[in-house]
Amino acid sequence: MPNDLPQLSFVLVRPQMGENIGAAARAMWNFGLDRMRLVTPRDGWPNPKAVAMASGAGRLLDEAQLVERTVDAVADCAFVFATTARPRGMTKPVVTPERAMQMAREKIGAGQKVAVLFGPERAGLENEDIALANAIISVPVNPEFASLNLAQCVLLTAYEWRRQSVDVPAESVEMAGTDWASAIEMDRLAQHYEERLDQAGFFFPPDKAPNMKRNLRNMWSRMPLTRADVQMLHGVLRQMVRWKDRSG
Template sequence: MTQPLMILVRPQMGENIGAAARAMLNFGLEGLRIVAPRDGWPNPKAVAMASGAGRLLDRAGLFADLPGALADCHYVFATTARPRELTKPVVTPEEAMAQTRALIAAGKKVAILFGPERTGLENDEVAQANAIITVPVNPEFPSLNLAQCALLTAYEWRRQTDGAIPVPEIDLATSVERQHLGDHYEDVLDRAGFFFPETKAANMKRNLRSMWARLPLTRADVQMLHGMLRQVIRRQG
């Protein structure tokens, strides 16, 4: 197992199961287990809401109780927004997924528990976990939808696994090229009488140079700006 298992405990609505599966697959997670779903299994409403992630539902493990779903797991996180009278490590999704990566690399099977929509996990269920995942939500409205909670966790797993989103290489202009662009504009604007009055000219030129330096100009941008100015001068001449 090279990724964590997502375990939905006593989920109530098929739509939420399907939405959770969709959120999982969005970020590459495919290990799904379902414990005692209220409306039975399989659930056509879950399939409809999964929208392309139906294969997760087809492969999902169905369990009558939580101990059965956790029998082969080495480490378990329980997601909850409510304070618990349990002495357990409390971590953010970011911290939890960092630990999960290390545990999986060591050959361990990791599970993440998500409770039913109306009440969340019960204390007896949280007690079976090694640690608690809590999201820093608005304390006046802490309740997260099942799929939202699954998405937050899955996103953090993907972010840490794949690293930052690749940024396309950009051919930025060099300092010298920006300097030449500044010289060009300064010369034309000076001849046009833009730097007026003379007492403010130095500060105006400094601000213009600062603007060129601040902009993330590419070489193509610089060439276009030179060309625009040349065309304006040509048309005026």
């Protein structure tokens, strides 16, 4: 059964290759979407090549709605997007995938049903299909090579939907079982190095020592060190001192 999370439907209009239908299903499920509708697939339905390509997303194919006309696929929808890279001579809003999925989120949140139309691989949606849409999604691709593979277009749109649905930080760090070093731990590391470097005569001449120590501490503060990093740096210095004592 489709999941209960509010979401839009992806409509593949007259898709030609079973492999692309399967890849589209996989792309949808990668981003938590599982409502697929199919308009007269060229090679019939079900399609074993689609199942093979879906690789774990076969449930979407089993539950896909099969209809004969595009209008039947969007009959229950209050708002429809159509994906196309070509100008169609129709007066419609043209939006990026990001903006389209923002709009979809708002409309679904208001209780409306939303669908996105994806055209067949050879030439895309026909004007009769696009006439059913309320807005056009246009991907800002290279104008000299604007054609996107069906599954690629589905994946890109599904990704933008996921971005609007889940709060994902733009950057994160895998801590690998440790934590960031605290201020006191960084201070102890700085003291350890200052003491050993002082013994080694590094801070010379004496009148420049305060500034050199300040620069060293400033260097430590710029480093985003973990507790494991700090322990390793303490260990490096201790081992160097032991080696010097043994060799000296």
